[in-house]
Amino acid sequence: MSGFKLVGIAGSFNRPSKTLALVRHVAERASIRYGFTTKTYDLNDVGPSLGSALWRKDLDERASRVIDEIVRADALIIGSPTYKGSYPGLFKHLIDLIDPQELRGKPIILTATGGGDRHALMVEHQLRPLFGFFMAHTLPTAVYASDRDFADYTVSSDQLSSRIGEVIGELAAFFPHASPAIAAAE
Numbered sequence: 098m099s100g101f102k103l104v105g106i107a108g109s110f111n112r113p114s115k116t117l118a119l120v121r122h123v124a125e126r127a128s129i130r131y132g133f134t135t136k137t138y139d140l141n142d143v144g145p146s147l148g149s150a151l152w153r154k155d156l157d158e159r160a161s162r163v164i165d166e167i168v169r170a171d172a173l174i175i176g177s178p179t180y181k182g183s184y185p186g187l188f189k190h191l192i193d194l195i196d197p198q199e200l201r202g203k204p205i206i207l208t209a210t211g212g213g214d215r216h217a218l219m220v221e222h223q224l225r226p227l228f229g230f231f232m233a234h235t236l237p238t239a240v241y242a243s244d245r246d247f248a249d250y251t252v253s254s255d256q257l258s259s260r261i262g263e264v265i266g267e268l269a270a271f272f273p274h275a276s277p278a279i280a281a282a283e
């Protein structure tokens with residue numbers, strides 16, 4: 098392992114979830130390439146205290162733990178289902194509880210799923226500006242997947258797979274020396 102931690106958060110509470118499947122797929126491939134330790138979560142892991150929390154201190158332990166993991170990660174994978182052309186309100190509320198300084202400079206892979214292609218640019222028009230607020234480094238390639246890119250909640254399209262490969266390659270700018278081979282030799 099390279100010693101770097103990659104955390105994925107899917108803004109869905111659906112199970113099974115295409116968004117969580119996509120986030121896990123990206124995490125697994127990034128881990129193979131860079132030797133990251135990975136953890137992935139969805140809104141079920143955050144739990145019900147999120148809905149009534151105005152401040153971070155109002156969250157219960159399990160929700161606080163997920164936010165702590167997000168802000169301590171060396172890199173993040175954000176995954177969001179598309180709801181009415183944007184991210185779900187509950188997912189935004191999770192992000193709202195993060196302090197503006199806590200994601201500053203963090204490399205972030207943006208991913209989203211939707212029923213079709215109509216809202217594919219939500220990764221650019223909704224997700225990217227949200228993390229721009231935090232002055233995070235969103236990676237240039239954003240990954241949007243529609244229903245037809247999955248078979249039984251598994252990434253099944255070559256086009257999607259190749260786009261995921263592109264964004265994983267872009268992480269190299271942030272982790273130039275991270276690789277499982279180097280970690281094994283240490």
Ligand SMILES: Cc1cc2nc3c(=O)[nH]c(=O)nc-3n(C[C@H](O)[C@H](O)[C@H](O)COP(=O)(O)O)c2cc1C
Pocket residue numbers: 109110111113114115116117178179180181182183210211212213214215216244
């Ligand atoms: C309330 C709601 C609104 C949705 N709105 C859109 C939409 O505007 N555009 C779209 O492409 N898909 C829309 N969808 C479909 C979901 O984005 C899509 O099925 C997504 O992959 C679900 O992810 P999940 O499996 O992680 O829940 C909507 C689904 C729901 C439940």
